Amino acid sequence: MIGKLDPDDLARVLDRTGARDDSVEMGPQYGEDAAAVRLDDGSVLVVNSDPLSLAKERLGTLAVHVACNDVAACGADPRWLTNVVFLPDDDPETLDALTTQMDEEARESGVAIVGGHSEYTPALERPMVSMTAMGLADEYVPTGGARPGDRVLLTKGVGIEGTAVLATDFRDELDLSADLLARAESFFGEISVLPESRVLRESATAMHDPTEGGLLNGMVEMAIASGVRLEIDRSAVPVREETAEICAAMGVDPLRIFGSGALLATVPPETSADALAALDAEGIRASEIGVVADVDGADEAGVDIDGELVRDAIRDDLYDLWE
Structure with missing residues (x-):
């Protein structure tokens, strides 16, 4: 396994x-x-x-x-x-x-x-x-710092690392255009989150690097560590064309594949607009994808994505392709 x-x-x-x-x-x-x-x-x-x-x-x-x-x-x-x-x-x-x-x-x-x-x-x-x-x-920003009322931000998009890996390790299995695969492979140049972390650390209550298990697993980890519920609108989650097409061709979920290249963060509601503007000024795409809600007990913490509560760790969809 x-x-x-x-x-x-x-x-x-x-x-x-x-x-x-x-x-x-x-x-x-x-x-x-x-x-x-x-x-x-x-x-x-x-x-x-x-x-x-x-x-x-x-x-x-x-x-x-x-x-x-x-x-x-x-x-x-x-x-x-x-x-x-x-x-x-x-x-x-x-x-x-x-x-x-x-x-x-x-x-x-x-x-x-x-x-x-x-x-x-x-x-x-x-x-x-x-x-x-x-x-x-100067100060440590935890994964487990999300607070009720915070806004959930995501930079760049989902599955950046996973898209690039699929376009290279599984190139021979993909019946897609050479141009699309070349664009997907170029995602390797976007894996670093240093630029956005330097912007968001000034206001973030929590930040997390979603890797194995993709954005969904990263959000589960943040929610459980913080003792809150992340209420996420899936339609607000940015999925690039290259990611969507390659994931569809390989039968995997963009939210459940290696997510390095995106930074997940929560910020107070009064700073969300300023944080997004500061990212835009640095040429970094970002989206507000949800809000942080309070819970009555630890067993209610997790990720509510379009009405479905997810609490368990997510196994990355790419693993089945390698086994």
């Missing part, structure tokens, strides 16, 4: 967090993108680790951005990376492609790769990269 641990297994992991340290402001918690440690100078060190193994053509590109995005979604500027590379065999071409992609994307993002580890692991069927990103923030 591919994917994250189920909630019960994850709960066992989260119960075992090692020695207590009073400088830790955010430790391991469901739905949170990264950890936060308050430093002696008052700044916050934000740290995230993420593995990738399935997007074979742009594995190095995605590895950098997925790790950095989680740090950015917490209000920090990513500054340092470490990478762990596992290769199934002695394959110089794959190693060169991976390391070149990681170097290029890190430089483009202004992030230094400061260490890591590489080895051959014959038990693996495909290469795997695990990145740890670190950055500094």
